[in-house]
Amino acid sequence: MEVTPQDLRNVSAISEVPEDQLQWLIDNSRLESIPKGGFIFQKGDAIDKLFILLEGEVDVKVDQNGNYKQVAKIRTNEISGALPYSRATTAIGFGETTRNAKALILPKEAFNELTRNHFELTEALVHVMTSRTREFAKRNVQEEKMMALGKLSAGLAHELNNPSSAMARSAVALKKHLGNVPEKFKRIISVKATPEQIDVINDTLFEKLTHRPENTMGLLERTEKEEVLETWLEDHQVENAYELTETLLDFCMDVDALERIYTAIGDRNFPTAIEWIENVLTTEKMVDEIQEAAQRISTLVSSVKSYTHMDSAPERTATDIRKGIKSTLTMMNHKLKQKGIVVEKYFEEELPEPKIMVSEINQVWTNLIDNAVDAMDQQGRLTIKVNRDGNFIKTEIIDNGEGIPKENLSTIFDPFFTTKPIGEGTGMGLEVVKRIIQQHNGDIKVSSRKGETNFTVCLPIE
Structure with missing residues (x-):
């Protein structure tokens, strides 16, 4: 096959290049055939053609x-490989042919003559390079966002699953529990008690319900009190005393409280009264569990709403920086718990509210906190400080991980730079962070040594 300038007119990127320059390209290149399943380049190859x-x-x-x-497909009449002024040096992947292929190959040694003598051809090839870089960056930014979204979604699903499962369990238990109420009601309604006796029961019961005391008993103290309470109930002819003690103690219904009821109502009616009291307390406890689980779900949904800022227009809004950080920590709570990381927050009170793009700044906190968590071992410590520094709100995110090697500090914000294995990061996270901060006329700096890496973000108040 003999290649002619007319053949190269089918390559849209260089279709307008003068014919003499296309002929130079042909004369200085070689035509190579690659069978199906062959490699036009392999991982580690020098990008030199x-x-x-x-x-x-x-x-x-x-x-x-x-x-x-x-990650990409090179089609017929497309240009790839080395390009003028490109800084790429080594292939990070493989180029495998899916059917028999032919390629016109220009060695990099010819680039000096190319850029010196053939302006239109050079211009067209540089345009290919900038388009390729732009598409590559766009794809990797999208992958970085999808990775972050995947991590947050997995953690959020886990966090939502716990309270939703708790609600389902409590609802089933409550339904079963209420099925036993008619028999207990029949027994309590048959009790002949004076208004004064009923008042004692009501006062004791509803005091515990209305002003439910905080149960701060340790395991040893609780075990001892359960034994004492169970023995006391058995001595006063209460059947199934063991089953009643747990709920009674949850509401701090101790022997003293039960003594008052026993004295008021007498030994004959006491077992039935205690059974009814335990029944009411059990219902209250189950309702509390459902309410607490629902509140946890509501808090998570509120955090998602705050994190994405999905109820607001995409414009700069005066916002409390601390709120976005708290929402981000809630979203990432599962990952923090997995590693047992302790979070210390030092937030200055009554801070001014700078005008920011909320969702974008939340992406900054996500990337910085996620990187900090990845850098730490189990039982690490994450410190977040927010305070006013002149005309700026200064936020410091500090981890006690291994630190960033000194030789990497100058390139940490460069596009595609990453120390993570392939598949765990695209190298766009910190580049995106820096770009967002710069769009807000802010600044980000990093300092690192073993045991302390500090990313400092300054956002202007005005």
Whole structure:
């Protein structure tokens, strides 16, 4: 196959390049055939040649934890490989042909003559490079967002599952419990008691319900009190005393309280009265459990709403920085708990509210906190400080992990730089963070040593 300038007119990126420059490209290149399943480049190869795919297709794949993921496809009449002024040096993936292919290959050694003597061809190839970089950055930013969303979604699903399961269990238990109420009601209604006796029971019971005391007993103290209460109930002819003690003690209904009821109502009616009291307290406890679980779900939903700022227009809004950080911590609570990380918050009170893009700034907190958690071992310590510093709100996110190597500090915010394995990060997180901060006319700095890495974000108040 002999390649002509007319053949290269089918390559849209260089279709308008003068014919003499296309002929130079042909004269300084070699035509290479690659069979189906062959590699036009492999991981680790030097990026030292430009190629134009004249026939066939090439799947570009990267190795992610032992699995190959297709990240791009090079089609017929497309340009890839080395390009003028590109700083790429080593291939990070594989280029495998999906059918027999032919490629026109220009070695990088010819680039000096190319850029010196062939302006239109150079301009077209540089345009290919900028378009490729823009698409690559766009795709990786999207992947970074999807990774962050995946992490938050997994944690949020776990956090929502716990209270929703608790509600379901409590609802089933409450339904079963209420099924036993008619028999107990029949027994209590048959009790012949004076208004004064009923008042004693009501006063004692509803004092515990209305002003439910906080149960601060330790395990040892509670075990001892359960034994004492169970023995006391058995001595006063109460059947199934063991089953009643747990609920009675949950409401701090101790021997002294039961003595008052026993003295008022007498030994004959006392077992029935205690059974009814325990029944009311059990119902109250189950309702409390359902209410608490529902409140936890409501809090999580509120945090999601605050985190995404989904009920507001996408514009700068005067916002309390601390609120966004708290919502982010709630969203990431599952990951923090998994590692047993202690979070220390030092928030200055009555801070001014800078005008910010809330969702974007929350993405900053997510990336910085997520990186901090990844950098720490089990039982780590995350410290977050927020205070006013002149005309700025200064936020410090500090972890006690291994620290960032000194040689990486100068490139930590560069696009695609990452120390994480393939599949765990795209290297766009901190680049996105810096870009968002700069869009807010703010500043971000990092300092690191073993045991202390500090990312400091300053956002202008005005």
